[in-house]
Amino acid sequence: MFSPDDDIRFTIDAEAAPYSRPLPGLPQGLPTDARGTVSFRHIVAATGQVATAKARVDCLVTGGGTATLTAVVTRSDVGPVGERLGFSVSEGRAGEPDRLGFSWGVANVDPEKADEQGTSPLRRRGPAWRPRPSLRRPGAASASAMPNFPCSPPKFADPAQAGCAKIPRMPVRYPRPLRPGDRIGVTSPSSGVPEELRERLAVAVRDVEARGYEVVTGRCMDGSGHVSAPAADRAAELTAMLTDPGIRAVVPPWGGETAIDLLPLIDWEAVRAAEPTWVVGYSDMSTVMTPLTLLTGVATVHGNNLMDTPYRVPEGLVSWFDVVAAPPGHRFTQIPPERHRASGWDDWAAHPGARTLTLDIPGRWTRLDGGGDVDVEGRLIGGCVEMLCNLTGTPYLDTSAFARTHAPEGLLVFVEAAGDDALAICRYLHGMRLAGFFDAANAVLVGRTAAPDTVSLTQHQAVMDALGPLNVPIVADVECGHVPPYLPLVNGARCRVVHTATRSEVTQTLA
Numbered sequence: 001m002f003s004p005d006d007d008i009r010f011t012i013d014a015e016a017a018p019y020s021r022p023l024p025g026l027p028q029g030l031p032t033d034a035r036g037t038v039s040f041r042h043i044v045a046a047t048g049q050v051a052t053a054k055a056r057v058d059c060l061v062t063g064g065g066t067a068t069l070t071a072v073v074t075r076s077d078v079g080p081v082g083e084r085l086g087f088s089v090s091e092g093r094a095g096e097p098d099r100l101g102f103s104w105g106v107a108n109v110d111p112e113k114a115d116e117q118g119t120s121p122l123r124r125r126g127p128a129w130r131p132r133p134s135l136r137r138p139g140a141a142s143a144s145a146m147p148n149f150p151c152s153p154p155k156f157a158d159p160a161q162a163g164c165a166k167i168p169r170m171p172v173r174y175p176r177p178l179r180p181g182d183r184i185g186v187t188s189p190s191s192g193v194p195e196e197l198r199e200r201l202a203v204a205v206r207d208v209e210a211r212g213y214e215v216v217t218g219r220c221m222d223g224s225g226h227v228s229a230p231a232a233d234r235a236a237e238l239t240a241m242l243t244d245p246g247i248r249a250v251v252p253p254w255g256g257e258t259a260i261d262l263l264p265l266i267d268w269e270a271v272r273a274a275e276p277t278w279v280v281g282y283s284d285m286s287t288v289m290t291p292l293t294l295l296t297g298v299a300t301v302h303g304n305n306l307m308d309t310p311y312r313v314p315e316g317l318v319s320w321f322d323v324v325a326a327p328p329g330h331r332f333t334q335i336p337p338e339r340h341r342a343s344g345w346d347d348w349a350a351h352p353g354a355r356t357l358t359l360d361i362p363g364r365w366t367r368l369d370g371g372g373d374v375d376v377e378g379r380l381i382g383g384c385v386e387m388l389c390n391l392t393g394t395p396y397l398d399t400s401a402f403a404r405t406h407a408p409e410g411l412l413v414f415v416e417a418a419g420d421d422a423l424a425i426c427r428y429l430h431g432m433r434l435a436g437f438f439d440a441a442n443a444v445l446v447g448r449t450a451a452p453d454t455v456s457l458t459q460h461q462a463v464m465d466a467l468g469p470l471n472v473p474i475v476a477d478v479e480c481g482h483v484p485p486y487l488p489l490v491n492g493a494r495c496r497v498v499h500t501a502t503r504s505e506v507t508q509t510l511a
Contacts, residue, residue: 005045010100012038012089014057014069034060035400035439038071038087039471042078051077054471055085056440058404065091074410074442075376075472081442082409170405172379172492173298174510175248175276178324180212182248185241186306187218190256190284192228197307199352201253204309208251211321216247226257235265238288243267243274249324254305255283260387262288263396272296278324281305283418283482286383291396293381293491297406299510302383302414302480303488307348311357314339314485323488326510333507334487338364340448341484357484363448365504368464368474374499376473378442379407380489380508382414384481389428392435403440411440412495416447416481422454422462429466443473443497445489447481475499478506 014036036057043050055071062068066088073083088101178184186205193201205215218237220229228234241250266288272295279289280301289300303320304311313319316335326332339359346354367374381399382388391397403411415432417425438444446463453459460476467474475497479487487506489495494509 007041007043007045009041010038010102011040012036012069012087012100014038014060014067014071016060016062031059031061032404034058034069035436036060036069036071037439038069038085040078053078054442056403056410058084058408065093072408072410074378074440081377084408169408170297172293172406172511173276173296174328174492175278175298175324177327178213178248178278181214183214183216183246184208185216185218185244185247185250186253187220187234187237187241187250188223188228188252188254188256189220189234189238189262189288190228190252190259191226191254192221192223193253193307194223196349197223197352200307200310200348203352204253204306207310208306216241221253227261228256231261231265235262238262239267239270242271242277242279244277245275247277249278249280251280251306251309251320252285253307255281255285255384255387257284259284259287260390263291263391268295271298280320280324282416282480282486283384284387287387287391290381290383290388290491291391294398294402295396297402297492299490299492301488301490304486308484308486310353310355311484312355314357314359317479317485317487320488323490329509329511331507331509333505335505336365336479336487337485338362338504339485340479343450359485363477365478365499366460366476367499368446368460368476369468369472373501374443374473374475374497376412376443377494377496378410378412379403380412380414380493380495381491382445382480382489383416383491385415385417385425385428385432386420387418388415388437389432392432392437397435397437400436400439406492407440410442412443412445412497413438413441414445414447414478414480414489416478417449417451417459418482419449419451421452422457422459425451425459426457426462426465429463433466433470438467438470441470441472443475444470445478445480445497446474446476448477448479448483449481450483 014034016034034057038055038057040053053073053076055073057069057071060067060069068088071085073081073085075081086103090099092098208215220234220237222228241247276298278301279292280303281289282302282305289302292298293300301320301323314337316337318332318334340361340363341358342361348354381402388397399411444467449459451459463474463476479485480489490508494511496507498505
Protein backbone atom coordinates (compact mmCIF):
# COMPACT_ATOMS: atom_id res chain seq x y z
CA MET A 1 0.00 0.00 0.00
CA PHE A 2 1.04 3.63 -0.35
CA SER A 3 3.38 5.16 2.19
CA PRO A 4 4.34 8.85 2.50
CA ASP A 5 7.94 7.73 2.00
CA ASP A 6 7.24 6.24 -1.42
CA ASP A 7 8.59 7.93 -4.54
CA ILE A 8 5.83 8.38 -7.13
CA ARG A 9 6.51 10.16 -10.40
CA PHE A 10 4.34 11.08 -13.38
CA THR A 11 5.92 12.48 -16.53
CA ILE A 12 3.57 13.88 -19.14
CA ASP A 13 4.88 14.75 -22.59
CA ALA A 14 1.92 15.70 -24.77
CA GLU A 15 1.37 18.07 -27.63
CA ALA A 16 -1.52 18.98 -29.86
CA ALA A 17 -1.35 18.68 -33.64
CA PRO A 18 -3.76 21.54 -34.33
CA TYR A 19 -3.49 21.68 -38.09
CA SER A 20 -3.07 18.00 -38.88
CA ARG A 21 -6.67 17.40 -39.89
CA PRO A 22 -8.69 20.63 -40.35
CA LEU A 23 -12.40 20.23 -40.93
CA PRO A 24 -14.85 22.54 -42.76
CA GLY A 25 -15.84 25.34 -40.42
CA LEU A 26 -13.18 24.32 -37.91
CA PRO A 27 -9.93 26.28 -38.16
CA GLN A 28 -7.94 23.67 -36.30
CA GLY A 29 -7.69 19.91 -36.22
CA LEU A 30 -9.24 17.56 -33.69
CA PRO A 31 -8.24 16.97 -30.05
CA THR A 32 -7.76 13.32 -31.01
CA ASP A 33 -4.84 14.31 -33.25
CA ALA A 34 -2.74 14.85 -30.12
CA ARG A 35 0.37 12.81 -29.57
CA GLY A 36 2.70 12.03 -26.71
CA THR A 37 3.25 9.75 -23.74
CA VAL A 38 2.54 9.50 -20.02
CA SER A 39 5.07 7.64 -17.88
CA PHE A 40 4.53 6.47 -14.31
CA ARG A 41 6.93 5.11 -11.72
CA HIS A 42 6.26 4.04 -8.13
CA ILE A 43 9.13 3.03 -5.85
CA VAL A 44 7.90 1.39 -2.63
CA ALA A 45 10.15 2.73 0.13
CA ALA A 46 9.70 -0.24 2.45
CA THR A 47 10.68 -2.93 -0.08
CA GLY A 48 12.44 -1.14 -2.92
CA GLN A 49 9.90 -2.63 -5.32
CA VAL A 50 9.53 -0.62 -8.52
CA ALA A 51 6.40 -0.49 -10.66
CA THR A 52 6.22 1.36 -13.98
CA ALA A 53 3.66 2.05 -16.65
CA LYS A 54 3.49 3.90 -19.94
CA ALA A 55 0.48 5.24 -21.82
CA ARG A 56 -0.02 6.72 -25.28
CA VAL A 57 -1.80 10.09 -25.42
CA ASP A 58 -4.86 9.96 -27.68
CA CYS A 59 -6.69 13.20 -26.85
CA LEU A 60 -5.71 16.64 -25.51
CA VAL A 61 -7.80 19.75 -24.75
CA THR A 62 -6.28 22.93 -23.31
CA GLY A 63 -7.62 26.25 -22.07
CA GLY A 64 -7.43 28.66 -19.16
CA GLY A 65 -4.18 27.29 -17.76
CA THR A 66 -5.53 23.73 -17.67
CA ALA A 67 -4.80 20.77 -19.95
CA THR A 68 -7.07 17.73 -19.96
CA LEU A 69 -5.94 14.60 -21.72
CA THR A 70 -6.58 10.90 -22.04
CA ALA A 71 -4.05 8.16 -22.67
CA VAL A 72 -4.21 4.42 -23.32
CA VAL A 73 -1.94 2.14 -21.28
CA THR A 74 0.54 0.39 -23.55
CA ARG A 75 2.86 -1.15 -20.95
CA SER A 76 2.23 -1.66 -17.24
CA ASP A 77 3.34 -3.55 -14.16
CA VAL A 78 0.32 -2.37 -12.16
CA GLY A 79 -2.78 -2.46 -14.37
CA PRO A 80 -4.23 -3.84 -17.57
CA VAL A 81 -2.81 -2.82 -20.91
CA GLY A 82 -5.42 -1.09 -23.07
CA GLU A 83 -7.07 0.80 -20.19
CA ARG A 84 -7.79 4.48 -20.90
CA LEU A 85 -6.68 6.96 -18.22
CA GLY A 86 -7.78 10.55 -17.68
CA PHE A 87 -5.49 13.39 -16.56
CA SER A 88 -5.90 17.08 -15.80
CA VAL A 89 -2.94 19.41 -15.27
CA SER A 90 -3.51 22.91 -13.86
CA GLU A 91 -0.77 25.50 -14.03
CA GLY A 92 0.30 26.72 -10.62
CA ARG A 93 -0.22 30.40 -9.81
CA ALA A 94 1.66 32.82 -7.59
CA GLY A 95 4.56 30.42 -7.25
CA GLU A 96 2.41 27.42 -6.37
CA PRO A 97 3.28 24.06 -7.97
CA ASP A 98 1.31 22.69 -10.87
CA ARG A 99 -1.48 20.32 -9.89
CA LEU A 100 -2.21 16.94 -11.46
CA GLY A 101 -5.52 15.13 -11.25
CA PHE A 102 -5.92 11.64 -12.64
CA SER A 103 -8.24 8.66 -12.78
CA TRP A 104 -6.73 5.20 -12.76
CA GLY A 105 -8.20 1.94 -11.56
CA VAL A 106 -4.98 0.63 -10.04
CA ALA A 107 -5.69 1.81 -6.50
CA ASN A 108 -5.66 -1.04 -4.00
CA VAL A 109 -8.57 0.35 -2.01
CA ASP A 110 -12.29 0.76 -2.52
CA PRO A 111 -13.27 4.25 -1.24
CA GLU A 112 -16.98 3.33 -1.18
CA LYS A 113 -16.33 0.64 1.43
CA ALA A 114 -14.18 2.70 3.79
CA ASP A 115 -15.11 2.61 7.48
CA GLU A 116 -15.37 5.59 9.81
CA GLN A 117 -11.60 5.66 10.28
CA GLY A 118 -11.07 5.75 6.50
CA THR A 119 -9.75 2.18 6.39
CA SER A 120 -10.79 0.33 3.25
CA PRO A 121 -10.45 -3.30 2.16
CA LEU A 122 -8.05 -4.04 -0.67
CA ARG A 123 -9.70 -4.06 -4.06
CA ARG A 124 -6.82 -5.86 -5.72
CA ARG A 125 -3.14 -6.31 -5.07
CA GLY A 126 -0.43 -4.16 -6.55
CA PRO A 127 2.31 -1.77 -5.47
CA ALA A 128 0.67 1.39 -6.84
CA TRP A 129 -1.51 3.54 -4.57
CA ARG A 130 -3.43 6.46 -5.99
CA PRO A 131 -2.22 9.66 -4.26
CA ARG A 132 -4.20 12.85 -4.13
CA PRO A 133 -3.96 14.96 -7.31
CA SER A 134 -1.26 17.39 -6.26
CA LEU A 135 1.77 16.06 -8.12
CA ARG A 136 4.29 18.25 -9.85
CA ARG A 137 4.62 17.86 -13.61
CA PRO A 138 7.02 16.37 -14.47
CA GLY A 139 8.96 15.12 -11.48
CA ALA A 140 8.52 13.55 -8.09
CA ALA A 141 5.47 13.83 -5.92
CA SER A 142 6.05 15.38 -2.55
CA ALA A 143 5.08 12.32 -0.55
CA SER A 144 4.99 14.16 2.78
CA ALA A 145 2.36 16.52 1.36
CA MET A 146 0.01 13.69 0.46
CA PRO A 147 -2.29 12.35 3.16
CA ASN A 148 -2.74 8.61 3.28
CA PHE A 149 -6.25 8.39 1.82
CA PRO A 150 -7.64 7.63 -1.63
CA CYS A 151 -9.09 10.26 -3.91
CA SER A 152 -12.21 10.03 -6.01
CA PRO A 153 -11.82 9.68 -9.77
CA PRO A 154 -12.08 13.01 -11.61
CA LYS A 155 -15.19 13.60 -13.67
CA PHE A 156 -13.30 13.43 -16.97
CA ALA A 157 -12.38 9.73 -16.86
CA ASP A 158 -14.43 9.18 -20.04
CA PRO A 159 -12.78 10.92 -23.02
CA ALA A 160 -16.20 11.98 -24.29
CA GLN A 161 -16.63 14.00 -21.08
CA ALA A 162 -13.32 15.72 -21.76
CA GLY A 163 -14.53 17.06 -25.07
CA CYS A 164 -13.02 14.23 -27.12
CA ALA A 165 -15.07 12.03 -29.39
CA LYS A 166 -14.69 8.32 -28.81
CA ILE A 167 -12.59 6.80 -31.56
CA PRO A 168 -14.18 3.75 -33.20
CA ARG A 169 -11.89 0.75 -33.36
CA MET A 170 -11.56 -0.72 -36.83
CA PRO A 171 -10.40 -4.31 -37.35
CA VAL A 172 -7.35 -5.08 -39.45
CA ARG A 173 -8.47 -6.74 -42.69
CA TYR A 174 -6.84 -10.00 -43.72
CA PRO A 175 -7.03 -11.33 -47.29
CA ARG A 176 -8.73 -14.67 -47.54
CA PRO A 177 -6.35 -17.65 -47.38
CA LEU A 178 -4.92 -18.86 -50.67
CA ARG A 179 -6.03 -22.21 -52.05
CA PRO A 180 -4.59 -24.32 -54.88
CA GLY A 181 -5.75 -22.87 -58.16
CA ASP A 182 -5.55 -19.25 -56.96
CA ARG A 183 -3.57 -16.75 -59.00
CA ILE A 184 -0.46 -14.95 -57.73
CA GLY A 185 0.69 -11.78 -59.48
CA VAL A 186 4.37 -11.08 -60.08
CA THR A 187 5.35 -7.49 -60.84
CA SER A 188 8.30 -5.24 -59.99
CA PRO A 189 7.08 -2.02 -58.32
CA SER A 190 10.72 -0.97 -57.98
CA SER A 191 13.62 -2.83 -59.63
CA GLY A 192 13.16 -5.50 -62.30
CA VAL A 193 15.17 -8.64 -62.98
CA PRO A 194 18.23 -8.48 -65.26
CA GLU A 195 18.69 -11.10 -67.96
CA GLU A 196 21.44 -12.98 -66.13
CA LEU A 197 19.07 -13.65 -63.21
CA ARG A 198 15.98 -14.63 -65.23
CA GLU A 199 16.68 -18.32 -64.67
CA ARG A 200 16.57 -17.78 -60.90
CA LEU A 201 13.23 -16.04 -61.40
CA ALA A 202 12.03 -19.04 -63.41
CA VAL A 203 13.07 -21.40 -60.61
CA ALA A 204 11.11 -19.30 -58.09
CA VAL A 205 8.03 -19.20 -60.34
CA ARG A 206 8.12 -22.98 -60.77
CA ASP A 207 8.23 -23.38 -57.00
CA VAL A 208 5.09 -21.26 -56.68
CA GLU A 209 3.38 -23.28 -59.39
CA ALA A 210 4.40 -26.50 -57.66
CA ARG A 211 2.20 -25.41 -54.75
CA GLY A 212 -0.79 -25.45 -57.07
CA TYR A 213 -0.95 -21.71 -57.75
CA GLU A 214 -1.17 -20.01 -61.14
CA VAL A 215 1.42 -17.28 -61.68
CA VAL A 216 0.50 -14.13 -63.61
CA THR A 217 3.63 -12.17 -64.59
CA GLY A 218 3.19 -8.48 -65.34
CA ARG A 219 4.86 -6.34 -67.96
CA CYS A 220 6.89 -4.26 -65.48
CA MET A 221 9.85 -6.60 -65.07
CA ASP A 222 12.71 -5.00 -67.01
CA GLY A 223 15.99 -5.18 -65.08
CA SER A 224 18.23 -3.10 -67.32
CA GLY A 225 17.95 -0.02 -65.09
CA HIS A 226 17.12 0.88 -61.50
CA VAL A 227 13.36 0.70 -62.17
CA SER A 228 11.37 -1.86 -64.14
CA ALA A 229 9.24 0.73 -66.02
CA PRO A 230 8.08 4.35 -65.77
CA ALA A 231 6.40 5.20 -62.46
CA ALA A 232 2.94 5.55 -64.01
CA ASP A 233 3.16 2.10 -65.58
CA ARG A 234 4.39 0.46 -62.39
CA ALA A 235 1.68 2.13 -60.31
CA ALA A 236 -1.03 1.16 -62.78
CA GLU A 237 0.08 -2.47 -62.92
CA LEU A 238 0.32 -2.77 -59.14
CA THR A 239 -3.08 -1.12 -58.66
CA ALA A 240 -4.61 -3.43 -61.27
CA MET A 241 -3.28 -6.51 -59.48
CA LEU A 242 -4.41 -5.27 -56.06
CA THR A 243 -7.93 -4.59 -57.32
CA ASP A 244 -8.33 -7.68 -59.51
CA PRO A 245 -10.50 -10.14 -57.54
CA GLY A 246 -8.90 -12.99 -59.50
CA ILE A 247 -5.42 -12.25 -58.11
CA ARG A 248 -5.09 -13.32 -54.48
CA ALA A 249 -1.48 -12.30 -53.77
CA VAL A 250 1.20 -10.03 -55.24
CA VAL A 251 4.80 -11.18 -54.75
CA PRO A 252 7.51 -9.02 -56.38
CA PRO A 253 10.88 -10.58 -57.23
CA TRP A 254 12.56 -8.23 -54.76
CA GLY A 255 12.80 -4.59 -53.72
CA GLY A 256 14.96 -1.90 -55.27
CA GLU A 257 15.60 1.79 -54.66
CA THR A 258 12.83 4.21 -55.65
CA ALA A 259 9.38 2.69 -55.14
CA ILE A 260 8.58 5.97 -53.43
CA ASP A 261 7.67 7.44 -56.83
CA LEU A 262 4.61 5.14 -56.96
CA LEU A 263 2.88 6.44 -53.85
CA PRO A 264 1.08 9.48 -55.30
CA LEU A 265 0.13 7.45 -58.39
CA ILE A 266 -1.51 4.44 -56.73
CA ASP A 267 -5.30 4.60 -56.62
CA TRP A 268 -5.57 4.17 -52.86
CA GLU A 269 -9.35 4.56 -52.80
CA ALA A 270 -9.74 1.74 -55.32
CA VAL A 271 -7.34 -0.45 -53.34
CA ARG A 272 -9.19 0.29 -50.10
CA ALA A 273 -12.54 -0.57 -51.68
CA ALA A 274 -11.32 -3.81 -53.27
CA GLU A 275 -11.27 -7.23 -51.65
CA PRO A 276 -7.96 -7.44 -49.74
CA THR A 277 -4.99 -9.01 -51.54
CA TRP A 278 -1.83 -10.32 -49.88
CA VAL A 279 1.36 -8.41 -50.68
CA VAL A 280 4.69 -10.01 -49.77
CA GLY A 281 8.21 -8.58 -49.70
CA TYR A 282 10.75 -6.46 -47.85
CA SER A 283 13.49 -3.88 -48.49
CA ASP A 284 12.10 -1.23 -50.91
CA MET A 285 8.76 -3.04 -50.87
CA SER A 286 8.37 -1.52 -47.38
CA THR A 287 7.82 1.76 -49.21
CA VAL A 288 4.58 0.32 -50.58
CA MET A 289 3.51 -2.33 -48.05
CA THR A 290 3.73 -0.27 -44.86
CA PRO A 291 1.62 2.59 -46.31
CA LEU A 292 -0.76 -0.04 -47.71
CA THR A 293 -1.43 -1.36 -44.21
CA LEU A 294 -1.56 2.10 -42.62
CA LEU A 295 -3.87 3.63 -45.23
CA THR A 296 -6.22 0.72 -45.91
CA GLY A 297 -5.99 -1.45 -42.79
CA VAL A 298 -5.04 -4.47 -44.90
CA ALA A 299 -2.36 -6.79 -43.52
CA THR A 300 0.84 -7.28 -45.54
CA VAL A 301 3.72 -9.76 -45.16
CA HIS A 302 7.21 -8.44 -44.47
CA GLY A 303 9.06 -11.57 -45.48
CA ASN A 304 11.33 -13.18 -48.02
CA ASN A 305 10.90 -12.03 -51.63
CA LEU A 306 10.05 -14.22 -54.61
CA MET A 307 13.71 -14.67 -55.57
CA ASP A 308 14.38 -16.06 -52.05
CA THR A 309 11.44 -18.47 -52.19
CA PRO A 310 13.37 -21.55 -53.44
CA TYR A 311 15.42 -21.65 -50.21
CA ARG A 312 14.45 -24.29 -47.67
CA VAL A 313 12.97 -22.73 -44.54
CA PRO A 314 15.04 -23.37 -41.38
CA GLU A 315 13.39 -25.25 -38.54
CA GLY A 316 11.43 -22.94 -36.26
CA LEU A 317 10.51 -20.42 -38.98
CA VAL A 318 7.69 -20.29 -41.52
CA SER A 319 7.52 -19.30 -45.19
CA TRP A 320 5.32 -16.63 -46.75
CA PHE A 321 3.47 -19.58 -48.29
CA ASP A 322 2.39 -20.61 -44.78
CA VAL A 323 1.18 -17.12 -43.91
CA VAL A 324 -0.93 -16.42 -47.00
CA ALA A 325 -2.60 -19.84 -46.78
CA ALA A 326 -3.47 -19.49 -43.08
CA PRO A 327 -7.14 -19.10 -42.04
CA PRO A 328 -8.46 -16.04 -40.16
CA GLY A 329 -7.54 -16.11 -36.50
CA HIS A 330 -4.59 -18.42 -37.13
CA ARG A 331 -1.84 -18.19 -34.52
CA PHE A 332 1.72 -19.24 -35.23
CA THR A 333 4.95 -19.04 -33.27
CA GLN A 334 8.44 -18.70 -34.75
CA ILE A 335 11.62 -19.53 -32.89
CA PRO A 336 14.87 -18.22 -34.41
CA PRO A 337 17.41 -20.90 -35.36
CA GLU A 338 20.19 -18.86 -33.68
CA ARG A 339 22.35 -19.11 -36.77
CA HIS A 340 22.68 -16.66 -39.64
CA ARG A 341 24.81 -15.85 -42.65
CA ALA A 342 28.07 -14.09 -41.80
CA SER A 343 28.43 -12.18 -45.05
CA GLY A 344 27.86 -12.22 -48.78
CA TRP A 345 25.19 -13.61 -51.08
CA ASP A 346 24.72 -16.64 -53.28
CA ASP A 347 25.62 -16.19 -56.95
CA TRP A 348 22.26 -16.81 -58.59
CA ALA A 349 23.67 -16.22 -62.06
CA ALA A 350 26.02 -19.17 -61.61
CA HIS A 351 23.71 -21.20 -59.35
CA PRO A 352 20.08 -20.28 -60.13
CA GLY A 353 18.77 -23.37 -58.37
CA ALA A 354 20.36 -22.62 -54.96
CA ARG A 355 18.10 -23.99 -52.21
CA THR A 356 20.23 -24.21 -49.08
CA LEU A 357 20.79 -21.08 -46.99
CA THR A 358 24.32 -20.58 -45.75
CA LEU A 359 23.92 -20.07 -41.99
CA ASP A 360 27.52 -20.20 -40.89
CA ILE A 361 27.66 -18.19 -37.68
CA PRO A 362 25.76 -18.41 -34.36
CA GLY A 363 23.84 -15.46 -33.02
CA ARG A 364 20.92 -14.69 -30.70
CA TRP A 365 18.67 -11.70 -30.26
CA THR A 366 20.19 -8.85 -28.24
CA ARG A 367 18.36 -6.57 -25.83
CA LEU A 368 19.88 -3.13 -26.27
CA ASP A 369 18.12 -1.07 -23.59
CA GLY A 370 19.33 -3.06 -20.59
CA GLY A 371 19.01 -6.46 -18.99
CA GLY A 372 15.98 -8.45 -17.97
CA ASP A 373 13.35 -10.46 -19.74
CA VAL A 374 11.05 -9.07 -22.42
CA ASP A 375 7.41 -10.15 -22.74
CA VAL A 376 5.45 -7.58 -24.70
CA GLU A 377 2.43 -7.43 -27.00
CA GLY A 378 1.03 -5.13 -29.66
CA ARG A 379 0.22 -4.92 -33.37
CA LEU A 380 3.11 -5.21 -35.78
CA ILE A 381 4.11 -2.40 -38.13
CA GLY A 382 7.45 -1.55 -39.67
CA GLY A 383 9.93 -2.09 -42.47
CA CYS A 384 13.26 -1.00 -43.90
CA VAL A 385 14.79 2.08 -42.25
CA GLU A 386 16.38 3.53 -45.41
CA MET A 387 13.01 3.45 -47.18
CA LEU A 388 10.56 4.42 -44.45
CA CYS A 389 12.61 7.37 -43.22
CA ASN A 390 11.77 9.17 -46.47
CA LEU A 391 8.04 8.92 -45.71
CA THR A 392 8.07 10.46 -42.22
CA GLY A 393 5.84 13.50 -42.00
CA THR A 394 3.78 12.40 -45.01
CA PRO A 395 0.26 10.92 -45.04
CA TYR A 396 1.80 7.57 -46.02
CA LEU A 397 3.42 6.84 -42.64
CA ASP A 398 0.97 7.94 -39.93
CA THR A 399 1.42 5.18 -37.39
CA SER A 400 -0.32 7.22 -34.67
CA ALA A 401 -3.55 7.37 -36.67
CA PHE A 402 -3.28 3.62 -37.33
CA ALA A 403 -2.80 2.95 -33.63
CA ARG A 404 -5.83 5.05 -32.70
CA THR A 405 -8.17 3.22 -35.07
CA HIS A 406 -6.67 -0.27 -35.26
CA ALA A 407 -4.36 -0.77 -32.28
CA PRO A 408 -5.30 1.09 -29.09
CA GLU A 409 -3.30 -1.59 -27.26
CA GLY A 410 -0.16 -0.17 -28.90
CA LEU A 411 2.29 -1.26 -31.56
CA LEU A 412 5.31 -3.50 -31.87
CA VAL A 413 7.42 -1.54 -34.33
CA PHE A 414 10.11 -3.34 -36.33
CA VAL A 415 12.88 -1.70 -38.34
CA GLU A 416 15.85 -3.07 -40.25
CA ALA A 417 18.85 -1.46 -41.93
CA ALA A 418 19.68 -2.58 -45.46
CA GLY A 419 23.19 -1.24 -45.89
CA ASP A 420 23.75 2.38 -44.80
CA ASP A 421 26.40 3.02 -42.18
CA ALA A 422 25.68 3.59 -38.51
CA LEU A 423 25.78 7.39 -38.67
CA ALA A 424 23.21 7.46 -41.45
CA ILE A 425 20.96 4.96 -39.65
CA CYS A 426 21.25 7.05 -36.49
CA ARG A 427 20.06 10.16 -38.37
CA TYR A 428 17.20 8.31 -40.04
CA LEU A 429 15.93 6.85 -36.76
CA HIS A 430 16.17 10.20 -34.98
CA GLY A 431 14.06 11.75 -37.71
CA MET A 432 11.51 8.95 -37.58
CA ARG A 433 11.21 9.28 -33.81
CA LEU A 434 10.83 13.07 -33.96
CA ALA A 435 8.14 12.66 -36.61
CA GLY A 436 6.14 10.39 -34.29
CA PHE A 437 6.71 7.07 -36.05
CA PHE A 438 7.45 5.34 -32.72
CA ASP A 439 4.93 7.22 -30.55
CA ALA A 440 2.63 4.21 -30.09
CA ALA A 441 5.44 1.66 -29.70
CA ASN A 442 5.30 -0.80 -26.81
CA ALA A 443 8.65 -2.17 -27.98
CA VAL A 444 10.97 -1.96 -30.98
CA LEU A 445 12.37 -4.94 -32.87
CA VAL A 446 15.54 -4.29 -34.87
CA GLY A 447 16.54 -6.59 -37.69
CA ARG A 448 19.99 -8.13 -37.86
CA THR A 449 22.12 -6.17 -40.32
CA ALA A 450 25.42 -6.46 -42.14
CA ALA A 451 25.49 -2.69 -42.63
CA PRO A 452 28.80 -1.15 -41.54
CA ASP A 453 29.66 0.47 -38.24
CA THR A 454 31.70 3.67 -38.17
CA VAL A 455 34.81 4.50 -36.17
CA SER A 456 32.79 6.09 -33.38
CA LEU A 457 29.39 4.43 -33.67
CA THR A 458 28.17 0.85 -34.08
CA GLN A 459 24.80 -0.08 -35.54
CA HIS A 460 23.56 -1.05 -32.08
CA GLN A 461 24.76 2.25 -30.62
CA ALA A 462 23.04 4.11 -33.44
CA VAL A 463 19.73 2.50 -32.54
CA MET A 464 20.07 3.33 -28.85
CA ASP A 465 21.21 6.89 -29.54
CA ALA A 466 18.05 7.52 -31.54
CA LEU A 467 15.49 5.31 -29.81
CA GLY A 468 16.72 5.13 -26.22
CA PRO A 469 14.47 8.08 -25.22
CA LEU A 470 11.42 5.95 -26.02
CA ASN A 471 11.96 4.03 -22.77
CA VAL A 472 10.57 0.81 -24.25
CA PRO A 473 12.24 -2.58 -24.75
CA ILE A 474 14.51 -2.62 -27.80
CA VAL A 475 15.44 -6.07 -29.10
CA ALA A 476 18.03 -6.28 -31.90
CA ASP A 477 19.39 -8.97 -34.23
CA VAL A 478 15.91 -10.23 -35.09
CA GLU A 479 15.70 -12.22 -38.34
CA CYS A 480 13.53 -9.65 -40.13
CA GLY A 481 16.06 -7.95 -42.36
CA HIS A 482 18.57 -8.38 -45.16
CA VAL A 483 20.63 -11.04 -43.37
CA PRO A 484 19.33 -14.61 -43.90
CA PRO A 485 17.36 -16.41 -42.55
CA TYR A 486 13.99 -14.69 -42.86
CA LEU A 487 11.36 -14.51 -40.14
CA PRO A 488 8.14 -13.22 -41.74
CA LEU A 489 6.30 -10.50 -39.81
CA VAL A 490 2.74 -9.54 -40.72
CA ASN A 491 2.05 -5.81 -40.70
CA GLY A 492 -1.16 -5.39 -38.72
CA ALA A 493 -1.10 -8.75 -36.93
CA ARG A 494 -1.43 -9.12 -33.19
CA CYS A 495 1.92 -10.15 -31.80
CA ARG A 496 3.64 -11.25 -28.63
CA VAL A 497 7.43 -11.17 -28.33
CA VAL A 498 9.26 -13.07 -25.60
CA HIS A 499 13.02 -12.79 -25.07
CA THR A 500 14.85 -14.26 -22.10
CA ALA A 501 18.28 -15.70 -21.46
CA THR A 502 17.07 -19.09 -22.66
CA ARG A 503 14.13 -18.38 -24.94
CA SER A 504 13.30 -16.12 -27.86
CA GLU A 505 10.08 -16.33 -29.84
CA VAL A 506 7.51 -14.29 -31.70
CA THR A 507 3.85 -15.32 -31.84
CA GLN A 508 1.52 -13.71 -34.38
CA THR A 509 -2.25 -13.94 -34.60
CA LEU A 510 -4.11 -13.07 -37.78
CA ALA A 511 -6.95 -11.32 -35.95
